[in-house]
Amino acid sequence: MAHTKRTLCVRNQKRRSLQVPALQLHVSKTAMRASQKDFESALSQVKLLKDPGNEVKLKLYALYKQATEGPCNTPKPGVFDLINKAKWDAWNALGSLPKETARQNYVDLVSGLSSSSDSSSQVKPEADRKQPGYETLVVTYEDSITKIMMNRPAKKNAVTTQMYNEIMLALKAASKDDSAITVLTGNGDYYSSGNDLTNFTDIPPEGIEEKAKSGAILLRDFVDCFIDFPKPLIAAVNGPAVGISVTILGLFDTVYASSRATFHTPFSHLGQSPEGCSSYTFPKIMGPAKAAEMLIFGKKITAAEACAQGLVTEVFPDSTFQKEVWTRLKAYSKLPPNAMRISKQVIRNREKEKLHAINAEEIRVLQERWLSDECTNAVMNFLTRKAKL
Numbered sequence: 001m002a003h004t005k006r007t008l009c010v011r012n013q014k015r016r017s018l019q020v021p022a023l024q025l026h027v028s029k030t031a032m033r034a035s036q037k038d039f040e041s042a043l044s045q046v047k048l049l050k051d052p053g054n055e056v057k058l059k060l061y062a063l064y065k066q067a068t069e070g071p072c073n074t075p076k077p078g079v080f081d082l083i084n085k086a087k088w089d090a091w092n093a094l095g096s097l098p099k100e101t102a103r104q105n106y107v108d109l110v111s112g113l114s115s116s117s118d119s120s121s122q123v124k125p126e127a128d129r130k131q132p133g134y135e136t137l138v139v140t141y142e143d144s145i146t147k148i149m150m151n152r153p154a155k156k157n158a159v160t161t162q163m164y165n166e167i168m169l170a171l172k173a174a175s176k177d178d179s180a181i182t183v184l185t186g187n188g189d190y191y192s193s194g195n196d197l198t199n200f201t202d203i204p205p206e207g208i209e210e211k212a213k214s215g216a217i218l219l220r221d222f223v224d225c226f227i228d229f230p231k232p233l234i235a236a237v238n239g240p241a242v243g244i245s246v247t248i249l250g251l252f253d254t255v256y257a258s259s260r261a262t263f264h265t266p267f268s269h270l271g272q273s274p275e276g277c278s279s280y281t282f283p284k285i286m287g288p289a290k291a292a293e294m295l296i297f298g299k300k301i302t303a304a305e306a307c308a309q310g311l312v313t314e315v316f317p318d319s320t321f322q323k324e325v326w327t328r329l330k331a332y333s334k335l336p337p338n339a340m341r342i343s344k345q346v347i348r349n350r351e352k353e354k355l356h357a358i359n360a361e362e363i364r365v366l367q368e369r370w371l372s373d374e375c376t377n378a379v380m381n382f383l384t385r386k387a388k389l
């Protein structure tokens with residue numbers, strides 16, 4: 001027992017000595033200027049703020065204790081005393097941060113909270129919530145939901161190389177932001193018409209093999225992002241979906257569809273073969289026979305059929321689709337985010353490695369298909385307007 005306590009104590013000391021330099025670095029930049037008066041005024045100000053959430057409250061508590069009592073030297077509460085243990089952990093994590101610095105940090109934190117609560121009391125227009133830096137997407141964050149909307153409505157949200165890259169960026173950012181859930185949807189009448197067939201046209205000077213190689217890397221990385229995405233991922237399928245936008249649905253946690261949506265994977269028509277792990281997820285979800293009709297014979301199915309076969313979670317009438325889906329998602333986004341993330345990971349981890357292996361194998365086959373006459377002719381026929389789906 002004595003040994004356990006000692007080990008804990010040594011660990012805490014280690015943690016302190018590791019954390020102090022980083023905190024001091026921050027402090028030296030802010031040049032310790034908060035007076036006792038500033039501190040007292042921050043203490044009164046904090047009572048007027050709207051609830052900043054538990055994480056910030058813990059930070060405020062820890063800084064207050066450090067500023068008024070110095071480093072944490074009280075015994076650690078027991079594991080079942082959850083609230084006091086969280087407070088103790090937050091305070092203890094400040095190590096030997098000087099009292100004046102803690103006071104300054106407290107004042108800065110309260111001042112930041114006051115200004116953000118002033119601005120958040122007004123409803124922000126959509127443009128303000130929109131995250132910058134995307135050309136083919138509109139990415140917004142609201143109500144703990146990150147919404148990634150494909151935004152090429154005039155081209156039926158066909159996925160260009162740039163859009164593949166931007167979706168990967170947006171997913172990576174969403175995996176790290178504060179959102180509880182992430183939603184992929186489309187702008188306009190289509191969810192997405194799948195791979196933009198003009199992706200096949202810009203052949204580099206090194207030749208078509210090189211193009212197939214870079215396409216394979218892009219597709220592998222893209223599908224890997226969906227396999228590895230750590231939070232609940234929802235597709236709001238607002239209209240018809242084609243190709244890659246359908247196959248990756250097997251990697252989502254929930255798929256809501258408008259009654260107007262259809263699901264179409266015309267790989268044979270295009271001289272191609274299944275991707276997005278659909279060669280594994282579709283037979284598993286809908287049974288081998290129904291999966292074969294879609295993946296081999298390119299049968300287009302309705303939202304109701306996709307729901308009956310388990311690919312879609314629920315179908316909503318097109319006229320109320322947006323309202324009903326977002327009401328549902330806002331309610332889900334209020335569930336404890338860590339519990340949701342962990343539950344998702346427990347489910348996904350059972351077959352993550354397998355999915356990566358399937359992705360690699362599908363792409364190996366597809367890369368050869370892209371070099372076939374069947375594929376070249378199908379793409380040429382579309383681009384010269386001889387054929388549509």
Ligand SMILES: CCCC/C=C/CC(=O)SCCNC(=O)CCNC(=O)[C@H](O)C(C)(C)COP(=O)(O)OP(=O)(O)OC[C@H]1O[C@@H](n2cnc3c(N)ncnc32)[C@H](O)[C@@H]1OP(=O)(O)O
Binds near residue numbers: 216245
């Ligand atoms: C590098 C990774 C590769 C991963 C591989 C993935 C496999 C797939 O995703 S396979 C699926 C590929 N998609 C298609 O074959 C769909 C082709 N599009 C169509 O058949 C039709 O456009 C449509 C049935 C989706 C819609 O027909 P509709 O008559 O309503 O509209 P359009 O006038 O045809 O379309 C409007 C506009 O958008 C352009 N467009 C639509 N889809 C695509 C696309 N997939 N690729 C390129 N361009 C597309 C269409 O050409 C029109 O453009 P213009 O207005 O400039 O003519």
